[in-house]
Each structure stands twice: as C-alpha cells, then as structure tokens.
Amino acid sequence: MKKLDRDFYLRDGITVARDLIGKILAHRTREGITKGRIVETEAYMGPGDKASHAYRNTPTKRTVVQFGEGGFAYVYLIYGMYYCMNVVANGPGVPQMALIRALQPVDGIDLMQKRRGVDDMAKLCSGPGKLCVAMDITKSAYGLDLCGGELYIEDPREADLDIVTTKRLNIDYADEARDFPWRFIEKGNPFLSVKEK
DNA sequence: CGGAAGATTTCT
DNA sequence: GAAATCTTCCGA
Numbered sequence: 702m703k704k705l706d707r708d709f710y711l712r713d714g715i716t717v718a719r720d721l722i723g724k725i726l727a728h729r730t731r732e733g734i735t736k737g738r739i740v741e742t743e744a745y746m747g748p749g750d751k752a753s754h755a756y757r758n759t760p761t762k763r764t765v766v767q768f769g770e771g772g773f774a775y776v777y778l779i780y781g782m783y784y785c786m787n788v789v790a791n792g793p794g795v796p797q798m799a800l801i802r803a804l805q806p807v808d809g810i811d812l813m814q815k816r817r818g819v820d821d822m823a824k825l826c827s828g829p830g831k832l833c834v835a836m837d838i839t840k841s842a843y844g845l846d847l848c849g850g851e852l853y854i855e856d857p858r859e860a861d862l863d864i865v866t867t868k869r870l871n872i873d874y875a876d877e878a879r880d881f882p883w884r885f886i887e888k889g890n891p892f893l894s895v896k897e898k
Numbered sequence: 899c900g901g902a903a904g905a906t907t908t909c910t
Numbered sequence: 911g912a913a914a915t916c917t918t919c920c921g922a
Contacts, residue, residue, distance in 0.1 A: 743905070752905065754918085763917060781915030783906050800905060830906045872905060899922085910911085 702855040707848055710771030710790055714797030717771070717790040718744035719885045721799055723862045725807060725855040728836045733812050735836050736855075737804030737826050740890040743869045744883040745787070747796035752875035755796030766844045767796040774845040774852055776838055783830030786838050788847065788854075802870075802884075804832045805892040812837075828894040863888040870895060 705724065710717060719742070727736045747755040747767070754777070760768045766775050767789055775787040775798055787798040804826035806813055813825045813835035826832035833839070838852070845852045869884045886893055 745905075754905080757919085761918065777905085778916055780904065780906055781917080785905060787905085802905085828906070869905080874904075901921095902919090904916105904918095907914095909913090 702857060704848070705854045705856050707770075707772050710788065710847070711792055712771075712790060714744040714746050714790040714799055715883060717788065717797075718742040718799035718883065719864060719866075721788065721801070721854070722864050722885050722887050723857065723859045725857055726801065726804060726836070727808075727855060728838060728842075728852050729850065730837050732837070733809050735809030735812050736807040737832065737836065738807050738857075739801055739803075739854075740805050740887045741801075741803035741893050742885050743800040743802055744790075744885075745798050745800060746883070750875075750881070751878040752869060752872040752881075753796070758796065760796075764796070767798055769793055772847045774838075774842050774847060776833070776840055776843045778840065779830070784833040784839055785829040786833055786836075786842075800829065801832065802829050803827050803886075803892055803894045804835075805890065806835070823891055827892055831894075 721739050721742050724739050745753040748758040754764045755767050770793050771790045773789045787800045790797045826835050865888045866882045867884045
C-alpha cells in the first residue's frame with residue numbers, strides 16, 4: 702500500500718481533513734503494529750477559528766508544530782487525561798490541521814484490546830481519546846513526521862466514499878465557530894464517535 | 899503569579 | 911451529571 706506523500710498535506714486543513722476519510726493510520730511500536738481506517742475527522746483552521754488552539758496565531762510550546770510544515774503529528778493532552786491526535790496541514794506559518802476523531806480497527810486489534818481493556822470493536826477507537834490509547838499515541842509522538850516509518854498514513858485508494866459533512870462537536874464555547882461545517886464522517890460507518898441520528 | 903477553562907472519557 | 915487533572919491564557 703502506498704504512503705501519503707508530503708504533497709497530500711500541503712493543502713488547506715478542510716481539504717486534508719475530508720481526504721483523510723478512508724485512509725489508513727498506522728503506528729509501529731515495540732509491541733507491534735496497529736492500523737486503523739480513518740472514518741471521522743474535523744478541520745481546525747487557526748486564526749479566525751475560535752475552536753482552534755492556534756486562534757491567536759501565536760506559537761506556544763504546545764502548538765508550535767502547527768506552525769511548521771504539513772504532514773507532521775500534533776499530539777496534545779486534553780483535560781489532563783487524554784491525548785488527541787492531529788495532522789498538521791498546509792505549509793509553514795499556516796496553523797491549520799485535521800483532528801482524527803475515530804478509527805475503524807484494521808490491524809493489531811488484539812493489541813488495541815489489551816491497551817484499552819475493552820473487547821468491543823465498535824468502542825476501541827470511537828473517539829479522539831480512545832483511539833490514542835488504542836494506537837499508543839502519546840506526547841512521545843508529538844512532532845513525528847508522517848512521511849517517516851514509525852507513524853504514517855496509507856492510501857488504500859478507495860473510490861466513491863460517501864462522506865457526510867456536519868458541524869463540529871464539543872466546542873460550544875467557540876461562538877460562531879460552532880456552526881462551521883468542518884466535521885467529516887463516512888456515512889453509515891458503525892465506528893464513529895457519535896452515532897448518526 | 900493565581901485562577902479559570904478546555905478539540906474527553908468513564909462511571910454513578 | 912461529575913470527576914479526573916495538565917497546559918495555556920489572561921487579568922492583577
């Protein structure tokens with residue numbers, strides 16, 4: 702299977718987020734390799750997007766990788782308990798990214814079950830915090846090059862995916878940014894973080 | 899320098 | 911519905 706190359710990431714955050722649907726996220730660790738098919742993402746567009754950590758357009762120790770070149774992993778701790786994995790999009794100086802919200806387990810499922818302490822496939826990676834536990838993505842993955850051999854994304858070249866666009870979740874504080882239609886999911890997929898109504 | 903709040907999950 | 915518990919932002 703072909704790895705996504707740098708050019709894929711050097712586009713705007715919305716395009717990258719939408720195109721990531723159906724791709725395979727892979728993480729190679731000492732214990733073994735885990736892979737998951739991306740079924741849900743959200744785009745965060747930096748300045749002008751109040752839900753983004755880069756809203757103020759000033760790099761901090763935590764967000765500095767967002768301001769670098771696309772194709773790197775942005776991992777951060779949320780609520781002091783869980784990690785969330787993002788893919789940096791666009792070129793240097795443009796803090797846009799795609800948050801990976803849900804995966805469909807593909808490889809290393811026994812490893813995921815062991816890390817999560819859960820057997821139910823549908824609950825292994827159905828949320829940003831969960832999938833990071835299942836894939837063993839922690840701050841040590843911060844800033845990894847997705848074009849490298851440890852953490853990367855493969856392209857299975859699936860055709861005719863049915864992608865649905867919705868509003869983003871859990872950002873009620875972000876005023877008008879709440880209503881931006883920047884969440885992308887594969888229609889009808891049973892591994893989404895929130896079930897379709 | 900101190901307090902507040904958040905791109906979440908899990909259990910009651 | 912609340913707790914767990916870290917990083918960052920903003921006001922004093």
